[in-house]
Amino acid sequence: MTPERWQQISRIFNAAISLDGQERAAYVKDECGVDTGLRSEVEKLIAAHGNAQSERFIDGMAAEAAAPLLVNDADFEPPRLSLTQGQQLGSYVILDALGAGGMGEVYLARDSRLERTVALKVLSEEIAKDQRRMQRFRQEAKVASSLNQPNILTVFEFGEVEGLTFLATEYVDGQTLRDFLKQKRLKLGDILDIGIQVLAALDAAHEAHIVHRDMKPENVMVRRRDRVVKVLDFGLAKVSDKKSSGNESEASEADTAFKTAPGTIVGTINYLSPEQARGGPIDERTDIWSTGVMMYEMVAGVLPFSGVTSSHTIVQILEKDPAPLSKLGNAPPELERIVEKAIAKSPDERYQTAKDMLIDLRSLKKRMDLELEIQRTSSPTTMIPAIRTEEVRRETGKRRVLAVVLIGMAIVTAAIIGINVWRSWRVRSNGGAVAPATAFAPGERTLTYWITVQKFRDKKPFQDPFTIPGEMIFEEDYQIRLSFSSPQTGHLYILNEGPASSAAPEFNVVFPSSTANKGSSLIAAQQVTQIPEQSWLKFDAQRGTEKLWLVFSEDAVPELESVKEFAGPQTQGLIADPARNKVVQNFLKTHSETKPTIEKGERLTTLKSPGKLLVHAIRLEHH
């Protein structure tokens, strides 16, 4: 923008905002004349002015925050990051700075030998001189590289180059569990997912007789992309006392670190087990304790043991029974039992192995998933949140009968227990749109869908709607609704390909539309997307097979983003531009060659596809 133009805009803008409504519009129109570009810029700026005013945009916030910050010396010092982008460190090329902490600096780097991206922790000189801490890093590298498990952060290398000591690990784009806990209360499904993965990591470590000994939320990372959990920092880990027949002379650092002078404890002691607090012998069951404490914190939002000073905390760890979870959070009784067992004061009363605890958590999760499915399929209205307590109680008996019919005898017992477990939790939590919590593996796309069918007679709904997992022959007076959900975040596109009547197939954009999901293709994990949101989909007069193309991708798909604009009511989503229609056709053709695996349940269909992209066509036959 030229300075003259800028001055012109600001002159009209300033005069205009002192006028009201009609007068203002007329003034702007008058001033801008035929220059529609100018007019549009002024109008946008006026709109921004209104929004900025009502939102109190930059209204005094920074000034208030600045002064207190001055008190803290460290905040004024910019992070002392000594390496710059593009700089070479041995075979590593620095891509970006990730942060600086007590230990040193962390960079995103590319390993040019092996062509992989790594997190490069460059240790500060001070640390590099400290033999004990160096031992910790060597230990971490040694232990973690011997444990090849997807939930354990992979350590590639611990070494030295050009006088700098570094640790190269797998790069995880995500947040620590600590960050998660700070931001929000976790959902029960997430808590179970995280707990299960942490225990899977510990199970693998324990199998190798390695005890982590420093489990805490700071050492659990959750990858943004797919919520895969990574356990970090095996720096304090050691071979289990059970196995290393009483080699007590090698006084472990974890034990001594916490026994230094009061007030000098650097790390957190809230996750310390009673035996660690006492300085007693430590084995795998210490990790189970710490995991139990983390799970308690995830459910309750507060720590089970936390005193005003570290000595108070230690006394609590040794002696106090924490407040029952059922009083603090919305934990089902079964989860409360699992957590309580994990934090039994005596190691002998705890879960004896990570595997046992893992099995209990997994079966709890399965039961809840099952219960969710029953609940959803027994009545389509359960997708709508806020079931009142009385209603649920009244309907319980009826749904149990339904469960018997639907699921079959083999799992009836489990289902009924599931209902009890789940209901007692749900009644208290007062519901929410619930999504099926399907398990998924890393490097895989998972999408679940179901179809709700409503019969119509004389243009009026006839009989209750029912839910099916997919294909059937639809009668003319059937109207449908599609629901989608995934345990993963991703971009969802749904296109309708009508019965082929001519040479070139026609595509209609069904999702996203200007009304559905506010025009965005991005759906959150566990979000239930229903199409259409309010009404039902009707088949048109043209009989045959309608194909509904589902594309679910980790990243936005440019080919499909570019046709979103057609999803307006005028064209019914029809991609009117032949060239772009062709682009869509080619995209679907190319990518539908990799077929997803299809798992059909009683009421749901789950699609799984390797890689970042899932493409599948649902065929809807109607007569």
Next chain:
Amino acid sequence: MPRQHDITQLLAEWRDGNQSALDELYPLVYDELHRLARRYMSRERKGHTLQTTALINEAYVRLVDQKNVRWANRSHFFAISAQIMRRILIDHARRHAYAKRGGGAQQVSLEDVATVLPDQSGELLRLDEALKSLAEMDPRRSQVVELRYFGGLNNEEIAGVLNISENTVTRDWNMARAWLYQQLTGSGAN
């Protein structure tokens, strides 16, 4: 504490176009602001808040030789202070953003950071960038924002500092704020 004379002298030199005077001034003013802030906080009065404007005012009174004061000196002092406040916040936000991005086996303590600027660091950094672009186009309007938003000054004080009318400050502010809003929300024309 630096002598009043030095600061007053440096402010005059800077006003007269000596840029290296700014380099000398910056740490002196920063140190004084810092020292005052610490003293305030150490009193720990109940319900006491530390306000940016009060802080800058007090620093000014302490640092500048009142007998030889000139408006131009005062304005330059406030301009530096606002710049310092801006830098403090931006550095802070940048660290916060680094830490939030997570990564590898890194552990950055965020205990104090999160309480001050919850989740606003990204926005603050983008605002800083937008403000830099604005300064290229329209230095005065960008300065109005810096003085008000980062320096904590009111319109009257800004008018005094920049030697313009209060009405002009209001107009500059409205225009600059609307433009920045556009830049940050992506509702702009471009």
